[in-house]
Amino acid sequence: MQTKVEILRIFRNPYFVFWSLFMPIVFYFVFTNIFNTGMGDSWNSRFLMSVTCFSVMGTSILTLGIRLVEEKAHGWSNLMRTTPLSSSVYFSAKMVGQTMIHICSVAIIFVVGAVINGVNLSVWQWLTSALWILIGALPFLAIGTIIGAMNKVETAAGISNFFYMVLAFMGGLFMPIEVLPSIFKSIAKAIPSYHYGAGVWEITEGGTPSLLNIAVLAGYFLLFVVLSIYIRRKQEVVV
Amino acid sequence: MFMESIIATKHLTKRYKDLSAVNDVSFEVEKGELLAVLGKNGAGKSTTLLMLLGLVKPTSGNILILNKQPHERAVKERIGVMLQEVSVIDALSVKEVLLMFSSYYENPLRLEEVLEITGIPIEMLKKKAYKLSGGQKRRLNFALAIISNPQIIFLDEPTVGMDSTVRRKFWQAIQYLNDEGKTVIFTTHYLQEADDVAKRIMLFNQGKVIADGTPLQLKSHLSDGAISFKSDQVDISLLQTFSHVISAKITDQRIVLTTSSTDALLGELFEKKVVMRDIHLHRARLEDAFELLTVERGISE
Numbered sequence: 001m002q003t004k005v006e007i008l009r010i011f012r013n014p015y016f017v018f019w020s021l022f023m024p025i026v027f028y029f030v031f032t033n034i035f036n037t038g039m040g041d042s043w044n045s046r047f048l049m050s051v052t053c054f055s056v057m058g059t060s061i062l063t064l065g066i067r068l069v070e071e072k073a074h075g076w077s078n079l080m081r082t083t084p085l086s087s088s089v090y091f092s093a094k095m096v097g098q099t100m101i102h103i104c105s106v107a108i109i110f111v112v113g114a115v116i117n118g119v120n121l122s123v124w125q126w127l128t129s130a131l132w133i134l135i136g137a138l139p140f141l142a143i144g145t146i147i148g149a150m151n152k153v154e155t156a157a158g159i160s161n162f163f164y165m166v167l168a169f170m171g172g173l174f175m176p177i178e179v180l181p182s183i184f185k186s187i188a189k190a191i192p193s194y195h196y197g198a199g200v201w202e203i204t205e206g207g208t209p210s211l212l213n214i215a216v217l218a219g220y221f222l223l224f225v226v227l228s229i230y231i232r233r234k235q236e237v238v239v
Numbered sequence: 240m241f242m243e244s245i246i247a248t249k250h251l252t253k254r255y256k257d258l259s260a261v262n263d264v265s266f267e268v269e270k271g272e273l274l275a276v277l278g279k280n281g282a283g284k285s286t287t288l289l290m291l292l293g294l295v296k297p298t299s300g301n302i303l304i305l306n307k308q309p310h311e312r313a314v315k316e317r318i319g320v321m322l323q324e325v326s327v328i329d330a331l332s333v334k335e336v337l338l339m340f341s342s343y344y345e346n347p348l349r350l351e352e353v354l355e356i357t358g359i360p361i362e363m364l365k366k367k368a369y370k371l372s373g374g375q376k377r378r379l380n381f382a383l384a385i386i387s388n389p390q391i392i393f394l395d396e397p398t399v400g401m402d403s404t405v406r407r408k409f410w411q412a413i414q415y416l417n418d419e420g421k422t423v424i425f426t427t428h429y430l431q432e433a434d435d436v437a438k439r440i441m442l443f444n445q446g447k448v449i450a451d452g453t454p455l456q457l458k459s460h461l462s463d464g465a466i467s468f469k470s471d472q473v474d475i476s477l478l479q480t481f482s483h484v485i486s487a488k489i490t491d492q493r494i495v496l497t498t499s500s501t502d503a504l505l506g507e508l509f510e511k512k513v514v515m516r517d518i519h520l521h522r523a524r525l526e527d528a529f530e531l532l533t534v535e536r537g538i539s540e
Contacts, residue, residue, distance in 0.1 A: 005339050009330045075325035079383070082292050082320040083343045084312050 006097030009067075021105060024051035024058075025112050027174075045121060048113035049129060049200040050173040055105045056133055057173075057193060060140035061147065061164050062157075064098055068148025069156040095141065102137060106130050121204060129203050136196045139217055142224030149231045167193040192220040245270050245391060245422060246291065251300035253286050253446075260286040262446035263300070268424065270390075273417045275433035276426040278443030284426045285323070287443070288395050291424075292320060305390070316345055319389035321380050323396050333371070333379055334364040337386060344387040356412050357382045373400045381409065385416065392416065394425035398432065410436050464522050466504055467495040468515040483507050493519075 028051040071077045080090060110126060113119040121129070143163065150156040168174060170184065171193025177185050188194040195216040199209030246268035253261040261283040268274055278284040289295040291302060293309035304314050331339070334350075341347035354361070357378050363371070371379060377400055384392055392413075398406045413436065417423050427433055433440045434454045442450040442457065450457055473494060478487040483504040485497045498504040501520055508515065 005331065005335065008335070075322050078294055079320065079322055079325050081294055082315060082318065082322075083340065083387075084315040084345075085343045086312070 006093050007100050021055065021108060024055040024105075024109055027051050027054070028109070028113065029116065044117050045113070045119045045204045046176075046201050048109070048117070048119050049133075049204055050197055052106055052109045052129075052133055053136075053193070053197050053200065054168050054173045055109060056102045056137050057140045057168065057196070058164055059098065059101055059105060060137050060144050061160050061167075062144075063101075064094070064141060064144030065147025065150075065160045066153065066156055068145065069150050069153050072148075073151065073153055098141060099134060099137075102134055103130075106133055125203055125206075129200050132200045132203060132209060133196075136199060136217055139192050139221040139224055140196075142221055142228055145228045146224060146231060149228065149235060167191060170194070171197055173197050192217055244268065245305055246424075247303045248287075248291070249301050251287065251290060251302060252298050253283075253290060253295065254298045259446050261290070261297075264446070264448055265300075266441065266448060266451065268422065270422055271417070271420055272422050272424075273413070273436065273438045274422075274424045275437035275440045276424065276443060277428065277430065277433045277440050278426075279428055282443040283446040284443045285395055288393060288424070288426055292318075292393060316387065317390045319384035319387050319392045321384040321392075321394045321397050323399065325380055331368055332364065333359070333366055333368055336368050336379065337364075337382060340383050341386050346388055347386050348388045353382050353386050356385060356415065358408055358412070374402060374405050377401055377405070377409075381412070389421065391422045391424065394423070396426055396428070398427070398429075464501045464520060465495055465497045466501055466508070466518065466520055467493045468518040469493055470513065470515050472514055478513075481507055481511070493517075495521075 028048060068077075071080075081087065107130075110130070144160075147156050147160045147163075150159070170187055171177075171191055172180075172188055173193060177188045177194065195213040199213040199217075202209050202213075244267045247266075249265050251261055251264040252259070260281075264283070264287060276284045276287065286295060290297050291304065291309060293314075302309050305317060307314050337350060337353065341350070348356075353359070354364075359378055359382055363375060366375075368376075368379065377397070381397070384394065394413075398409060401409060413423055413425075425437075437454060439452065440450070440454055440457050441448050467490075469492065475487050475489065475494070478484055478494070478496060481496075481504070483498050483500060485499060487494065487496050489495070496504060
């Protein structure tokens with residue numbers, strides 16, 4: 001029930017539909033068709049994965065983070081705490097709901113890619129890509145919960161959008177980092193969004209994500225979770 | 240008759256850094272009471288309520304609700320809460336919000352019953368919660384507070400933002416619920432409201448309970464009003480000895496006498512031939528009441 005409600009809420013949020021479904025598809029369409037760079041099929045499928053990552057990352061950071069802040073600012077989370085619904089159920093409903101949404105985003109964008117641009121991958125590749133994108137979203141969900149600890153919706157929206165764009169750009173989700181100056185390359189290698197993308201790019205090229213990708217994402221996940229818990233603890237003491 | 244104490248606090252204290260919001264408050268509430276927690280903003284009434292709900296942790300002291308800790312699930316099953324400034328969840332219809340809430344409880348009220356008690360019309364069910372007007376939102380919040388079929392209903396400043404008709408209907412509903420045996424606790428800063436509705440009033444000031452009793456008992460303590468006038472030849476200390484004067488002071492060149500009965504005081508003033516010009520009668524205001532009670536405490540201590 002709680003999960004169903006969470007999903008309903010996200011889908012009825014125009015902000016989500018715009019940023020997480022519409023924008024990536026437009027990006028994808030524009031980048032691959034209008035600026036035809038002549039990089040061919042591999043670029044097509046690679047970029048498809050990039051926009052999917054971009055979309056899922058956005059839902060994780062923006063939708064989750066801003067929603068958490070809104071609930072707090074509107075007194076909603078306080079009211080929930082007076083009900084018998086435990087906060088762990090509430091939280092996991094959010095996470096499950098979030099994942100269901102991700103599955104939908106991934107499916108829609110994949111279908112668009114396959115139909116419009118004829119991206120051709122094996123069933124195995126489609127599935128593992130989707131799986132990688134879903135599981136790799138964990139560190140970004142954790143960022144979402146950190147954003148969610150903020151008190152004002154405006155600040156949270158500003159900061160999360162900024163992080164989101166920087167992560168997307170620096171991580172090479174808009175354009176391959178290979179075409180950028182080398183300084184960007186070294187920055188990219190240090191941030192989670194690059195490894196998020198890199199893992200799935202490997203899959204489309206028939207490889208498997210490297211251990212380094214997995215390790216960096218897992219590391220960031222742990223870091224953000226610890227940070228998020230730390231911030232929440234600290235807030236509780238003040239209140 | 241044996242009465243069951245369903246809320247009990249002992250030496251409840253909450254400090255925020257240097258500020259002491261609630262200071263050593265002990266009280267009990269029995270089943271079926273209709274209690275107003277009255278006080279100015281910052282008097283500690285909302286903090287006390289939040290502590291009863293387990294939302295704010297007391298610095299010291301303890302609370303028992305239905306003989307359990309406030310944060311226990313068994314307690315949350317049996318309470319209903321209406322908080323200040325809750326705007327209900329986005330993108331869901333009124334009906335969806337109500338159903339979601341009722342799914343949290345073991346024995347919720349039926350939707351029809353909730354609608355009947357709160358006066359939510361069927362047409363409102365389809366509306367998106369965030370599109371509701373202020374008054375409708377308050378009604379939805381009220382509905383969420385009773386949907387659990389609670390034994391205790393907590394309302395934090397429930398009538399803020401309600402117009403007079405909605406307010407009247409709201410208190411009728413509360414009266415009905417109280418008659419059904421539910422315990423109701425609400426905070427307010429309107430003396431009038433507490434007086435009209437409550438069977439018991441607890442008056443908070445500066446984090447302490449400074450008065451606690453039935454409205455009648457309290458009013459015998461409080462001033463009913465004040466009389467002010469100009470006069471060139473009156474001795475304040477003499478006025479203070481009058482039997483109907485509670486306090487006397489000079490403000491803006493006017494002599495202000497607070498009293499438990501303006502009628503009786505007027506009689507006394509005329510009888511003792513006090514020379515007065517430009518006489519004004521003032522209804523009791525909460526501020527006066529506070530002033531009075533704080534003054535009294537100051538003297539007695």
